[in-house]
Amino acid sequence: RALPSPGQAPPTQMVQSKGSRGLRLAGAMVTALSFPSSQIFTNCDYFPAEFSLVATIKTPRLTQKRNEYIFSVVEESSDSLLLGLRLSPVQTGPEQGQLWFNAQRKGLFICDGLSWSALLQNEERLDYVEDYQDLYTSSETFDVEVFSIPSEGLFMAAANRDSRPGSGIYKWTDGSFQLYQNISTQEARAWKHFTIDNKIFLVVANSRESEPELSIIYKWNQRRRRFLRHQNLETHSAVDWEAFQIHNHSFLVVANHRRDSNHNIHSVIYRWDPNTKLFEVNQTLSTSGAYDWEFFSVGPYHFLVVANTFDGRTTTISSTVYVWLDGCFQTFQSIPTVGATDWETFQIDGRFFLAVANSQKVSDRGPSLYTINSTVYELNTFTQTFIRFQDILTHSAVDWEFFTIGEEKFLVVANSHDGSSYSLNSVVYRWQGYEGFVPVHSLPTFGCRDWEHFNTEEGSFLIYSSATSRLSKVFKLRTY
Numbered sequence: 001r002a003l004p005s006p007g008q009a010p011p012t013q014m015v016q017s018k019g020s021r022g023l024r025l026a027g028a029m030v031t032a033l034s035f036p037s038s039q040i041f042t043n044c045d046y047f048p049a050e051f052s053l054v055a056t057i058k059t060p061r062l063t064q065k066r067n068e069y070i071f072s073v074v075e076e077s078s079d080s081l082l083l084g085l086r087l088s089p090v091q092t093g094p095e096q097g098q099l100w101f102n103a104q105r106k107g108l109f110i111c112d113g114l115s116w117s118a119l120l121q122n123e124e125r126l127d128y129v130e131d132y133q134d135l136y137t138s139s140e141t142f143d144v145e146v147f148s149i150p151s152e153g154l155f156m157a158a159a160n161r162d163s164r165p166g167s168g169i170y171k172w173t174d175g176s177f178q179l180y181q182n183i184s185t186q187e188a189r190a191w192k193h194f195t196i197d198n199k200i201f202l203v204v205a206n207s208r209e210s211e212p213e214l215s216i217i218y219k220w221n222q223r224r225r226r227f228l229r230h231q232n233l234e235t236h237s238a239v240d241w242e243a244f245q246i247h248n249h250s251f252l253v254v255a256n257h258r259r260d261s262n263h264n265i266h267s268v269i270y271r272w273d274p275n276t277k278l279f280e281v282n283q284t285l286s287t288s289g290a291y292d293w294e295f296f297s298v299g300p301y302h303f304l305v306v307a308n309t310f311d312g313r314t315t316t317i318s319s320t321v322y323v324w325l326d327g328c329f330q331t332f333q334s335i336p337t338v339g340a341t342d343w344e345t346f347q348i349d350g351r352f353f354l355a356v357a358n359s360q361k362v363s364d365r366g367p368s369l370y371t372i373n374s375t376v377y378e379l380n381t382f383t384q385t386f387i388r389f390q391d392i393l394t395h396s397a398v399d400w401e402f403f404t405i406g407e408e409k410f411l412v413v414a415n416s417h418d419g420s421s422y423s424l425n426s427v428v429y430r431w432q433g434y435e436g437f438v439p440v441h442s443l444p445t446f447g448c449r450d451w452e453h454f455n456t457e458e459g460s461f462l463i464y465s466s467a468t469s470r471l472s473k474v475f476k477l478r479t480y
């Protein structure tokens, strides 16, 4: 709304050009705000002496305040409003009730007087997978962890085998991962990122046997824009960390794989002490060659599940789901697994699933079997147990990754070895309801160890790391 001074003509005119409507300054206001074009176009003789500046304000679909000035000109000395552009919701827009077909977004929208709401919209669907970036890391990569730092962007921490130069932290720059920081690690097996009080942390699982065996927590330093060492924790052949929160308390749990040749040891849960700003031992749980921890919540209940790989004799053992009761984790269910290396938890239409990656069946006689079933379990809320939902034949599976594109749900498996070769297809499965997960894409991988899905402004991506080569690969998920 333009406010004319008393006795003066309105200082603005409403102008309409096609679908855009604007305010044009008029009268004395123009002279007051104008300046010769030669002031900014010093070397351009062809530029007209008179021109206009057009400011365009585009409002995204936000919940509007009832009344809001989005542009105002005030008198310098008195702060009194000379010119104001006010946005106030009116239900009588000429477009109300109109339909609009947006070809780009493939949707049909209706104007409710305030905004366009979707009546029908085509969800994105996966078309095919495209080779996108070859990422050569300093040594073999056991794990990648993708995370964002608000105000900085998207990062990826690679857990690299060699101590020098250690593990690489990469930043997504101009559409690909670029090395950002090296952190000295000792046969790093996994990274986990977490946030406490808006501070960003990274913890590494160092698996090398040295004295003392330490895994390290790093904290993002805002000023130096680097991760700096925050705390050391004693671990034993650590291969995974999980971070979680229960009732505003922050926890970490480590997968201690073995101590010397003993695989039946304790894995440790740590709790953050807000006073000392350090993690302290909270609970220990006995594990057998622990390889992975996964935390998940179902309604008000909190769960932790461990992948037990090997008890020193066999890989055909059980892995345990724990439930948080009376301030600690207690056994909820033991699930038979075969060299379990990863648990992936996900929800589909209100149903809870747990998928285990089974890596190998060690046999007393003859060689180990790698081509075995990995299993998807579903939580039966009536019996309160996880029940086998689907067996999927895998080749030394070491990771599952669940992701969604539009309405579609996918699982991708890391097939690492079939007994003779590390050059194998990793498979993308699509959720097809009653049929369960159905294979839809085969992706050639070499020594595949870990899959991660992530989104950027450029689209949807998958990255896999290799435990047998320095080459990790980023794939773009093409949609239609």
Ligand SMILES: [Ca+2]
Pocket: 143, 144, 145, 450, 451, 452
């Ligand atoms: Ca990972």
Ligand SMILES: [Ca+2]
Pocket: 240, 241, 242, 292, 293, 294
């Ligand atoms: Ca994990």
Ligand SMILES: [Ca+2]
Pocket: 342, 343, 344, 399, 400, 401
């Ligand atoms: Ca996983």
